[in-house]
Amino acid sequence: MKDSKKTPPAASAADAPSCEQRRQALKIAVVGMAGLGLLRHVEPTFADEAADLRPQPGDRLVDINGDLAKPLKADDIKLASKPILAFPFDPAGKKARDGSRLNKLLLIKLDAGAMNADTKARSAAGVLAFSAICTHQGCDVSEFLPEDKNLLCFCHFSKYDPLADGAVTAGPAPRNLPTLALKEENGELVVAGPFSSAPGAKTNT
Ligand code: FES
Secondary structure, three states: OOOOOOOOOOOOOOOOOOHHHHHHHHHHHHHHHHHOOOOOOOOOOOOOOHHHOOOOOOOEEEEOOOOOOOOOEHHHOOEOOOOEEEEEEEOOOOEEOOOOHHHOEEEEEOOHHHOOHHHHHHOEOOEEEEEOEOOOOOOEOOEEEOOOOEEEEOOOOEEEEOOOOOEEEEOOOOOOOOEEEEEEEOOEEEEEEEEOOOOOOOOOO
């Protein structure tokens, strides 16, 4: 007697998603979760891509709201003015490392004489670089309060001291804003080392 149940056809290799398709689907899912605030800390999942790599020594910096192909110079940043949001820029590939939100940087120029020793050592012509991602829940840190010389995250009003290693001075942020050492070459701002700690909303627990 013949079996009336039909056996489903076996999936062919052509039907199976390719590695690239799986990789793209995973990337879309991760980006979507980050956008919804479901991920408290996102590490570079696709670090083989230059645009996803964290800032590398020798990288230049470019203005997120400006020309993404034009490296910033120290003279482009005015003393104690609104911070500039920037991405690292790969000079070999001539491309911004804009593949991850965790690469977003905050640049501010302050009086080097007012900085503590460690902060001053990481500055270039008075310019300081920090992760622009609040360590509380990952909002952008984008404002400078001239009256108390603090950086501010508007989401829950955490404040950080840019003159003292990005130390938390108010609000719920659990740890310092990560810093990024800079140097100056031919007037251009150049990354001199890695982040002082992992960027993103990661608690100390
Ligand atoms: S996300 Fe910045 S203070 Fe909450």
